[in-house]
Amino acid sequence: MVTAASFTSPSVQVKNPNTGEVVGQVPDLGAADVDQAIARARGASRRWGAFDHAQRRRDLGAFRRGLAQAAEALATLIHLENGKPKTDAMAEVLLAIQHLSHAAARAPEVLSTRTVSSGLMANFKSTVSYHPLGVIGVIGPWNYPIFTPMGSIAYALAAGNAVVFKPSELTPLVALEVGRIAAETLSVPDLLQVVTGRGATGAALARGAVDKIAFTGSPATGRRVMQAAAERLTPVLLELGGKDPMIVLPDADLDKAAEAAVWGSMSNAGQACVSIERCYVHASIYDRFVDKVVAEAQGVTFGYEGAHIGAITLPAQVDIIKKHLTDAADKGAKFLVGGPDKMQGNVVPPTVMVDVTHDMLVMKEETFGPILPILKVPDSEEALRLANQTSYGLGAAIFGKAHVRELAERIVSGMTTINTVLAFGSVPGLPFGGIGESGFGRIHGDEGLREFSRTKSVVEQRFAIPGMNVFTFKLPANAYEQFKGMAEKLYGSAVLDKASEVLKKLHLR
Ligand code: NAD
Secondary structure, X not given: OOOHHHOOOOEEEEEOOOOOOXXXXXXXXXXXXXXXXXXXXXXXXXXXXXXXXXXXXXXXXXXXXXXXXXXXXXXXXXXHHHOOOHHHHHHHHHHHHHHHHHHHHHHHHHOOOEEEOOOOOXXXXXXXXXXXXXXXXXXXXXOOOOHHHHHHHHHHHHOOOEEEEEOOOOOHHHHHHHHHHHHHHOOOOOOEEEOOOOHHHHHHHHHOOOOEEEEEOOHHHHHHHHHHHHOOOOOEEEEOOOOEEEEEOOOOOHHHHHHHHHHHHHHHHHOOOOOEEEEEEEHHHHHHHHHHHHHHHHOOOEOOOOOOEOOOOOHHXXXXXXXXXXXXXXXXXXXXXXXXXXXXOOEOOOEEEEOOOOOOHHHOOOOOXXXXXXXXXXXXXXXXXXXXXXXXXXXXXXXXXXXXXXXXXXXXXXXOEEOOOOHHHHOOOOOEOOOHHHEEOOEOHHHHHHXXXXXXXXXXXXXXXXXXXXXXXXXXXXXXXXXXXXXXXXHOOOHHHHHHHHHHHHHOO
16 A cells, blocks of 8 residues: 555645645655556465455455445545535445445356357367456546445456556545555455556556556546557556436326436536436426426535535536536526526536537536436437437436336447436446447446456367367368258258257256
């Protein structure tokens, strides 16, 4: 773990976004410090990688208990440096620990060696095994400073890797506390190290001798990370932004949908990659839905202690939000709650807007504020067409009854909720990630464990079948005719279905 004694670089001040008060100071580590952390992690990964799943699970259990016992301290740090309410911070801590618990429990089964069908080669045994990659570099954002990175860290550790974690410069304090607890509870030193600093520290990690980079942040930085990693051909996993749509159908429970739309767009002051950022509502229920949303949004309190939402964490984001709202106002949007003229410093009040169009920034680019633009649509097909009209593809939500499952499959996104919002991140078994500008790769779930594993294929000849060895130059004279006959007989008729059943039984016996 990085301590004040171990750094020579300048420092980064951490400020409470609500009060402007300095709440901490951490090292702004340079490339040499990052390289040293990676080298230490390399040693740790060898020891940890040699553990069996039961040993790792015991260690991760101790880490999990350490985090749970420190839940209050962790939530307080998040509250101070990110600015979100304490309750939200505690929910984040709980969900982060849930992921650690889930990853540790699932790893033995998901990463155990499995036998697969050998196809035509009935005399072969084919297996797939999973091995640790080595050292994983995790670069995290500030909006969920422990929940989001833990979605990579937990699965990387459970898969047998060491981790070097670079938290956002806005929220490094909770990360250092997680690193301290890891050092106290894990039996392998340097298994989880935290390297604090600004963007250059992250860039050093992306360029470093790691075996994979798991990055969560903006698409712009994601591109830079991928370019830096390309030098060593380091694989990358990118969890980027979103412009998540919500669709409300005529048979939706409107009270439930309105409450969810407001919470989904405004919780954490709208600073979630999976926030509801656009809402498409069927014309037949539009007026009633909008009235309910306005009433809900008027009940959302904003400010500091005790409020539902706090200040905007990243000062530069305030300018983006203002730009989006002003652009929408200029193009004819109507503000029913809040509006650009109601913004004060880094406090953005809950905002509900209608009469929006797809040529407005607020419908195209990530706004990352407590903003809900609502658009009336004539039918569900138009809602779907507009929902899919985006360069992103992270999450989505649908409210209704009759056709919701079918529509959920047709929304082009990595994840979709039905009659609820944002819930995919809280279900540890569900793979989390997007497509398009929302990135690629999956954290969480079984896919998350395999993301941080090296897949190894082994095929073994169990016995020889005379005249049936195709991996030789000594083929029988009629081999051509034999192969042709097999192609026709096996794949040219329904016999294949029967044959593959027989082969499957042979292989998996
Ligand atoms: P950001 O891209 O500004 O920063 C993310 C991290 O990258 C920080 O730790 C930062 O210091 C580091 N960084 C900056 N420049 C770097 C560089 N050149 N090389 C390597 N690292 C560098 O993003 P942010 O503002 O912290 O986070 C907000 C963004 O993250 C939003 O777009 C949000 O949607 C996204 N996000 C996505 C998910 C998801 O899972 N898809 C989750 C949370 C946040």
